[in-house]
Amino acid sequence: MTLHILTFIIGTFIASFFMTLAERSLTEKKSSLRDILFSRSRCTSCGKNISPLRLIPVIGFLAARGKCTCGSKINFLYPLSEIICGIVLTASVYINGISPVVIAEGIFLCNSLVIAYFDIKFMRISNLSIAAALIISIIIIFLTANPVYHLKIFAITSSILLLFGYIFAGSIGWGDIKFIAVISLYSDLYELIITLESAILTGCAAGIIIALLKTKNLKIKLPFAPFITAGLFITHFAGNQIYKAFIIYIQQY
Ligand SMILES: [Zn+2]
Missing domain, CATH: 1.10.3730 (ProC C-terminal domain-like fold)
Incomplete structure (x- = not known):
């Protein structure tokens, strides 16, 4: 207590x-x-x-x-x-x-909620919030056994995001790209996949609902950080269960 x-x-x-x-x-x-x-x-x-x-x-x-x-x-x-x-x-x-990792990840979630709130309010992500997220990420990877593994995931994810950001300029904000890159630094690969899948699915669902409600204007611009944060929450609280369920499902066939 x-x-x-x-x-x-x-x-x-x-x-x-x-x-x-x-x-x-x-x-x-x-x-x-x-x-x-x-x-x-x-x-x-x-x-x-x-x-x-x-x-x-x-x-x-x-x-x-x-x-x-x-x-x-x-x-x-x-x-x-x-x-x-x-x-x-x-x-x-x-x-x-x-555990120190759970506390650090919980603090990361709190910062992500703040990022999500200000992304809704101003459609912008503060670089200082990203810097704070980066510091927590670095602390997490030094608390885990294998920093090199995390650096590899970070390097691959950042390269893909950079390419995506230039090729599909305007479809995703640089603030979101930085946010995802920082998340990729401390996430396990399966966690990163669950986070991004959840972000895209919740983002698409919200986009469709809002577009249907505002039938006059189908071109809508949504802040993406709230959905990334939703993905982080799903991963943090149910990631292991989702991963296990997925493995069991795969092994059935
Ligand atoms: Zn006053």
Whole structure:
């Protein structure tokens, strides 16, 4: 129980960090990396520094009753993202057992959720979010037994993605390509396949549904990061079962 409370709290702080990182880098173009990482958070309405107590995930929002001292409302998506990431990290440890790799992969999922959210909001992926994902990926491969195997998958996937990106320019964003490349760095081959298959299937299904609902305009542009993130979740929580089911299915014939 203590462990799960701890992972939940860590998840909320991680969400808060990734949200700030992505939002600042996408909205404050002139800020230096130092400002993005270390400057105090301010209210977007009155510009006042937010007090340290109110920066505590979820609790800060509740203590402030969702408002700044100037009276403007704080976006409820902040505490919501913190709660969601707390649950994700806790579920990750609960389902997959506690290990440094599981924790690191759970943190990667939290960052991916933030990437997905801002891709929906701005149709862009922050390079700093990708850099954070890359750092977590590198940590994961050093925690696993075989970094060389992962580097090979990364090299092959990146080459294919680069070719795809140039040949089908415009059909997939460079942000998505970087995101997938970073995922390929720490994924096992079967995990990468399940992630990408799930991303493409959920993306196509969503695309068809949205196109049917908006019959006037069949040319739609969807952010792809939410589907990549959906694929990551499927792989993280059910990848092994899907892989085993697939092997059993293959061996029947
Ligand atoms: Zn204010």
